[in-house]
Amino acid sequence: MTLSSLLVFAGALLVAAGSPGPSIAALVARVIAKGYRDVLPFLMAMWLGEVLWLSLAVAGLVTIAESFHAVFVAIKWLGVAYLLYLAWKMWFAPVKVEDGALPERDSAGRLFFAGLTVTLGNPKIMMFYVALLPAIIDLAGVTLVGWGELVATMLVVLVAVDFCWVALAAKARRLLRSERAVRAANRTSAGLMAGAAAAIATR
Numbered sequence: 488m489t490l491s492s493l494l495v496f497a498g499a500l501l502v503a504a505g506s507p508g509p510s511i512a513a514l515v516a517r518v519i520a521k522g523y524r525d526v527l528p529f530l531m532a533m534w535l536g537e538v539l540w541l542s543l544a545v546a547g548l549v550t551i552a553e554s555f556h557a558v559f560v561a562i563k564w565l566g567v568a569y570l571l572y573l574a575w576k577m578w579f580a581p582v583k584v585e586d587g588a589l590p591e592r593d594s595a596g597r598l599f600f601a602g603l604t605v606t607l608g609n610p611k612i613m614m615f616y617v618a619l620l621p622a623i624i625d626l627a628g629v630t631l632v633g634w635g636e637l638v639a640t641m642l643v644v645l646v647a648v649d650f651c652w653v654a655l656a657a658k659a660r661r662l663l664r665s666e667r668a669v670r671a672a673n674r675t676s677a678g679l680m681a682g683a684a685a686a687i688a689t690r
Contacts, residue, residue, distance in 0.1 A: 488633040492623045493640050499619050504648040511652055512682055513605050518656035528595040529602035530649055536606025537645060538638055544616035545634055547626060565604055567688045578677035
């Protein structure tokens with residue numbers, strides 16, 4: 488894999504990943520509602536989902552993905568249902584201004600499941616890779632090393648972009664100093680989460 492190809496790939500991915508979509512909306516909503524301390528499983532699941540979509544595109548397995556269409560549809564609707572459940576919880580969350588105590592933490596498994604379903608439930612991610620990769624590399628000639636270089640480049644970009652979103656959401660959360668502001672943030676987060684569910688449902 489040439490350096491120029493990896494840089495073009497990284498630049499295109501930076502623009503796409505930096506644009507708010509269902510995954511970013513769900514991530515920001517989660518951080519604003521509960522803080523950033525236990526969000527890593529959610530992020531790791533999002534990154535794993537991206538690796539899976541990229542791998543399908545690189546391996547030319549779009550036809551296999553289409554053969555297992557029912558599985559992806561099931562994952563998609565599981566993700567939609569879970570995001571709506573999270574939105575409902577955020578909307579009706581108790582309103583109190585924290586006095587230094589840490590907010591209630593979600594289990595790592597639940598966060599991982601949420602992140603994975605958000606990403607795998609969005610087939611447009613794979614379509615992005617399918618549309619982009621043939622323009623910059625010869626997919627038929629990609630070796631295991633080349634695949635590793637693409638994955639590493641993708642992860643560097645996604646980690647940087649997602650941590651920026653987490654930092655911005657965490658900063659917004661720190662500005663909440665009244666019950667009214669907390670209620671507004673909770674309901675904004677619920678709206679973002681429901682919007683992410685709707686965006687995935689319509690794809």
